[in-house]
Amino acid sequence: MKATRKIGYPKNFFTTIRLSFLELNKYIISEKILPLFFKWMLLSFYILIMSSCEANEEDTHPEDISNFMLIENPEKVIKVNLFYVESETSIHQSDYHLDEAEFFEYLNGYYFHKYGIGLELAQSQSLVNDELYDLRDNRGGEPSTFFMQCADSYEKDKLNIYIIKRSNIIGIAGMGRSQRVLLTYENLFTSTSPHEIGHALGLFHDDETVNIMSTTLDKQSRKHFNHVQEEKMKKRIDMINTNNAL
Numbered sequence: 001m002k003a004t005r006k007i008g009y010p011k012n013f014f015t016t017i018r019l020s021f022l023e024l025n026k027y028i029i030s031e032k033i034l035p036l037f038f039k040w041m042l043l044s045f046y047i048l049i050m051s052s053c054e055a056n057e058e059d060t061h062p063e064d065i066s067n068f069m070l071i072e073n074p075e076k077v078i079k080v081n082l083f084y085v086e087s088e089t090s091i092h093q094s095d096y097h098l099d100e101a102e103f104f105e106y107l108n109g110y111y112f113h114k115y116g117i118g119l120e121l122a123q124s125q126s127l128v129n130d131e132l133y134d135l136r137d138n139r140g141g142e143p144s145t146f147f148m149q150c151a152d153s154y155e156k157d158k159l160n161i162y163i164i165k166r167s168n169i170i171g172i173a174g175m176g177r178s179q180r181v182l183l184t185y186e187n188l189f190t191s192t193s194p195h196e197i198g199h200a201l202g203l204f205h206d207d208e209t210v211n212i213m214s215t216t217l218d219k220q221s222r223k224h225f226n227h228v229q230e231e232k233m234k235k236r237i238d239m240i241n242t243n244n245a246l
């Protein structure tokens with residue numbers, strides 16, 4: 001008799017488990033869970049196509065003038081919007097003092113003109129956004145915060161560079177649908193800028209330490225794009241300029 005009871009108990013137990021599982025399935029398929037699931041999938045996808053680069057080490061202006069070259073008419077030109085991110089309170093006492101011409105000369109002269117790629121300033125403007133201004137409050141969630149907070153201001157047919165002062169990270173680039181770059185003010189004149197722009201023009205990381213897309217900690221060693229990267233960026237610029245960017 002005891003044996004029968006023992007057999008009976010697990011049977012009921014598993015039936016209970018199976019029924020609970022069916023209930024759970026019904027709940028998952030119900031309207032409550034599915035939209036949440038899709039939202040989660042969408043967010044994961046966004047995070048996947050974002051690239052953020054973290055580093056703590058200081059980096060200085062590369063003085064290797066032999067690597068500097070400006071040309072008259074670059075083959076591919078991409079227009080660039082600059083956004084100075086401000087907070088409601090900082091806007092009245094802005095302390096961004098970027099020499100924009102010098103910044104573009106730095107980017108073109110050291111990193112882009114030698115490949116026939118030219119970055120050209122379209123517009124520079126202030127953008128009041130408290131979330132972005134204090135991005136360091138969003139530790140761990142910087143890429144998704146950046147992606148969401150610049151969704152309304154960026155222009156699809158430009159490269160959009162957002163400059164911020166307060167961050168835990170030195171740069172983020174949005175790839176895929178958007179050519180957006182976020183750079184920390186103090187890192188503008190470092191290889192982080194062309195690195196993030198490379199991401200925003202569709203490039204992934206590269207293992208060679210001299211490659212601009214390398215993740216090496218010695219950022220001064222990053223000097224070149226390879227031929228495949230050059231072609232990829234040019235194709236992307238064509239797509240952006242014809243408004244056919246993905």
Ligand SMILES: [Zn+2]
Pocket residue numbers: 051052053195199205
């Ligand atoms: Zn990177």
